[in-house]
Amino acid sequence: MNRFKLGIALETTGLPPRRALQEASRLGVNGVQIDAVGDLSPDKLTETGRREFRTLLRSYNLELTALNCPLRRGLDLAENLQPRIDHLRKVMQLAFDLGARKIVAPLPKLPGPEESQSPRATTARESITALGQYGDRVGTLVALEPGLDPGDKVRDYLNSFDIGSLAINFDPANLLLNGFDPLAGLTALAGKIVHTHARDGRTASPAGGPREVAVGSGDIDWLLYIATLESIEYRGYLTVDREASEHRFADVTAGVRFLRRFVGEQG
Numbered sequence: 001m002n003r004f005k006l007g008i009a010l011e012t013t014g015l016p017p018r019r020a021l022q023e024a025s026r027l028g029v030n031g032v033q034i035d036a037v038g039d040l041s042p043d044k045l046t047e048t049g050r051r052e053f054r055t056l057l058r059s060y061n062l063e064l065t066a067l068n069c070p071l072r073r074g075l076d077l078a079e080n081l082q083p084r085i086d087h088l089r090k091v092m093q094l095a096f097d098l099g100a101r102k103i104v105a106p107l108p109k110l111p112g113p114e115e116s117q118s119p120r121a122t123t124a125r126e127s128i129t130a131l132g133q134y135g136d137r138v139g140t141l142v143a144l145e146p147g148l149d150p151g152d153k154v155r156d157y158l159n160s161f162d163i164g165s166l167a168i169n170f171d172p173a174n175l176l177l178n179g180f181d182p183l184a185g186l187t188a189l190a191g192k193i194v195h196t197h198a199r200d201g202r203t204a205s206p207a208g209g210p211r212e213v214a215v216g217s218g219d220i221d222w223l224l225y226i227a228t229l230e231s232i233e234y235r236g237y238l239t240v241d242r243e244a245s246e247h248r249f250a251d252v253t254a255g256v257r258f259l260r261r262f263v264g265e266q267g
Contacts, residue, residue, distance in 0.1 A: 003230055004263045006256055007031035007065040009197075009241040012248040018056065023249070025060040027256055032057075033104070033195075033239045036067045042090035050097045057098075064100040065237040066143060066169070066195045067091055075131075076108035076124035085130055092131070092140040102194055104169040105131070107144035110157050128166065135165030143167045143195045147174025151185030158192060168192045171241075172220050173199035177210040182220060183228050190232035198238045198259060212244045215255030226262045238263065 010032040013020040017040060024032050034040055045053065057064060069091050071084060088105060095103050111121035131142045142165055146154045158166055170193045172182035186193070200218030203210050216222065226238075240255040242248045 003235065004226070005030040005065075005237050006259060006263060007033060007237045007239040008252050008256065009068070009239060010034045012240075012242055012252045014249060017053075021056060021060045021062060024062060027253060029062070029240075029256060031063045031065040031237055031239070033065045033068055033237075033241075036069055036091040036094060036103075042087075042094040045094060047097075050094070054098060064095075064098050065239050066100050066102045066104050067095040067098070068104045071106060074106060074108040074124075075127035076120045078119065078123050081123065081127065085127060088131055089134050092135055092142070093138055096138055096140045101139060102141040102143050102167070104143045104145055104195060107146045107148075107154065109148040110153055129161065129163065132161060132163035132166045136163060139165075141165050141167045141194055143169035145169040145171055145174065145197075146185075147171065147178055150180045151175070151188030154185075155188045155192065167194040169195045169197065171197035171199055172225060173197075173201040173212055173218070176203065176219060177201045177212065179203075183224065186225070186228045186232060193232070193234055193236075195236055196229070196234070196238055198240045198255060199242065200255075212242070214242060214245070214251035215240060216258035222259070222262060226259075 006029045008024055008027065008029055010020045010024065013023050015023060036042060069088055073079065073084065091103050095101055108124045111118060115121050135142045144166065146168065168189050170186065170189065175182045175185045198215050199212060200215045200220050201210060201212045202218045238259060240252045242251040245251050
């Protein structure tokens with residue numbers, strides 16, 4: 001039995017959904033994460049469309065790892081906040097209907113002790129509370145994605161909420177590129193991680209600064225990283241993603257092949 005399953009971010013294919021699922025199936029992964037935008041947004045995907053998409057996933061022997069929710073503004077910004085909360089709630093219902101039962105949303109930078117009562121900190125807490133309480137009602141996890149704070153600070157922040165559906169999507173490149181230790185972050189967030197992105201990065205490059213690179217060609221020690229995932233008893237998806245590249249899907253394909261050395265054959 002494989003310890004982990006491999007998935008990909010479907011948007012990296014650069015193809016329409018049906019053709020993208022075909023490519024994911026050919027790659028031999030178990031699942032796909034999709035962005036809840038365009039034709040796959042909750043306002044566009046009708047009840048019939050949701051049934052058809054579930055059938056389409058099954059036809060390719062794939063499952064939905066999570067719905068990703070890109071946001072133009074963070075959950076700590078009050079401007080036009082309610083429409084963002086309403087949209088995320090719709091995505092949470094869509095995630096439940098499609099079987100993933102989890103969404104990925106960006107976690108804002110956490111306030112320091114002197115900022116705990118600031119308007120931005122209050123807005124973030126109210127937003128996360130509203131989403132978490134809705135998740136408790138509908139049965140969908142809110143996998144917040146950190147990167148702007150170390151893992152222990154994120155853990156302590158989540159522990160300050162009495163809400164069961166708040167969890168973590170862990171992206172090691174997010175922490176690495178912002179100067180934090182991904183392995184320390186994994187350990188600190190043990191028990192809270194329900195989904196992961198497999199991305200890589202280099203803290204220094206010929207271009208001068210930190211940058212994302214294809215999985216396996218950066219500074220992350222993947223053997224140790226996956227051993228740490230096992231030590232904290234994570235058993236979910238490693239969803240390979242690539243954000244900043246002219247050859248996203250080629251890099252994702254190479255990343256899947258690289259990770260198979262550590263997690264074994266899929267199926």
